Amino acid sequence: MSTLFKNARLIDPAQGTETLGELRIDDGKITAPGPADTVIDCGGKCLAPGIVDVGVKVCEPGERHKESFKSAGLSAAAGGVTTIVTRPDTIPAIDSPETLSFAMKRAADVCAVKVRAMATLTKNRAGQEMAEIGFLQDAGAVAFTDCDSVVTKTKVLNRALGYVQQLGGLVVAHPQDPGLSDGAAVTSGKFATLRGLSGVSPMAERMGLERDLALVEMTGVAYHADQITTEGALGALRAAKEKGLNVTAGTSVHHVTLNEFDVADYRTFFKVKPPLRSEDDRMAIAHAIADGTIDIISSMHTPQDEESKRLPFEEAASGAVGLETLLPASLRLVHSGIMDLPTLFRALSHNPAERFGLEGGTLSEGHAADLVLFDPDAPFILDRTKLHSKCKNTPFDGQRMQGRVLGTWVAGQRVFEK
């Protein structure tokens, strides 16, 4: 079954190009143009490799009432995400091959998009003993991470990094000095002071990153920082890359589209981890994506139900759902002239696929037909109740967005149609 997309604005982040033309897919792969069974006239809209979203929380096992592989799959498909890389901070944590296999089986049965899993670096994310890293890698783990729990015992971390390195694996870490950020709900500064909320200095991120980078230099491991959100950390990141360390960094779409003042009157849907930053930091990070210092934008999709969010700000849970809002929100970076579409898709699709060793991220022949068709200009007002995710905790509720997904294909199969 072959399909020809004609009259499409082809966004190829692998080539860094944006051209008007045709794309043919057959048997789940991108092929040379030619006649096809089905022809789709894209009407000049954008066709790009599907988004690869790294760091998605699907709450299976443990909290299926918040998000299941089924609901996450629907949400991803509606957001133009064709591969999700899941986080292991479930209940229980994915720290054994058995738990990993269970989650993968659930995903294979019910999820509309491709799912790859990360596993924990230490048992139960407790930072005391390393997890069964080898077994987990054999079972399909694409990276190892304790998510937002920082391994404070440097010796434990050093050994774990060394162990991952000898297996050729990838470590994903949350750069933060937990001693300094303990108890903080927002970024310190004028806003935190006015609202009487405990804040953390943005410096805590740089401190955490610099410690990790020293260990990366010692062990030679492949290292990815999950979210870099402050200007202060960029210097250390650039220096590490110049030094030739095997280091990449991501950021969340929320940190490049919102700032600390959006919390306003204690709006807990804006409580994320790390907290939203100053406008200066937001701009610095947005430009760091454009210049390639930051490699990956992800949604850091974290479903939280009303019970976890409708609480006083400091007691409310952190996190926001983002699979469906990732593309329209990050298109703000294009509409504001900070970057062009191929650069955006380099961060949304090409780089994460490369870094995590996954299919996709390119429109070249012979690669997987994971595609998203979208209108980058279509305006709409986001209604959170319309999201496919089981939880509706999006900070973009009621906001004006620009850019709509029209269709999503995973391995040549259409999984979403607007």
Added chain:
Amino acid sequence: MTAGLKHLLGIEPLTPDQITAILDLADSYVDLNKRQIKRTDTLAGRTQINMFFENSTRTQASFELAGKRLGADVMNMAMQASSIKKGETLIDTALTLNAMHPDLLVVRHPNSGAVDLLAQKVNCAVLNAGDGRHEHPTQALLDALTIRRAKGRLHRLSVAICGDIAHSRVARSNLILLGKMENRIRLVGPSTLMPSGIADLGCEVYHDMEEGLKDVDVVMMLRLQKERMDGGFIPSEREYYHRYGLDAAKLARAKKDAIVMHPGPMNRGVEIDGDIADDIHRSVIQEQVEMGVAVRMAAMDLLMQGRAAKSKEVWV
């Protein structure tokens, strides 16, 4: 201009006119409170519930007395011993109480913003009696009334707020109120007890108390909040007293007629010398307590007037 005041959640949303209106009304209640018969029927038939999620003796007593003198039916709920301990959320508690049709909820809560959250969920007036480190509006209003009566005005004064600013909602509310009324504000304390970005809020920050008190009209001391300290903020109480405790030598730097204030309860010998606290020529600490009842009566009276005005719009 005060009509339509739905809640009193903080000083921040108030205009200078609204502040003045509350203080003017409070002045009349000061006189009432000195009479033999102290009761009016302004709030007769109204139900006031005091919900204190955090221990308080003085503030709760002040609100209770204020309500009773206005003729309201006052109920005190000790929230620490109640269903909160059984795992009920703040919103469920609020909805439960709301179903009993109170007219006024007076709420104190250890989390910043918790009172705002509760106010969104009930359809009676909510009065913030202190939320976390955010605001404590009636304290700032009673301080303002005390200053206005002692100094004859509430503008163009130089006020030093001293001590544990970081953990103090009283400091924030006072800073905002005194700023709105166009006073010059100095903050005095060690850097560990100064919140971040505070200098951006239009005040001068001093770490040397003798410098900070030079020629001020009002010295406002704050309690060292030992219960909110989750780390070592100061080396020791005696070192704190030596550098930041208000004693005669430091007070001598202020204007000769400067007044000394403290929101209570005091730690004598930690942030303030006992003799100064008791000096009837300088200390207005007892007046602050007296003004507290009057200001709370005024605030509750205006809130109920605001509600009455609103309900007329709806029903007539």
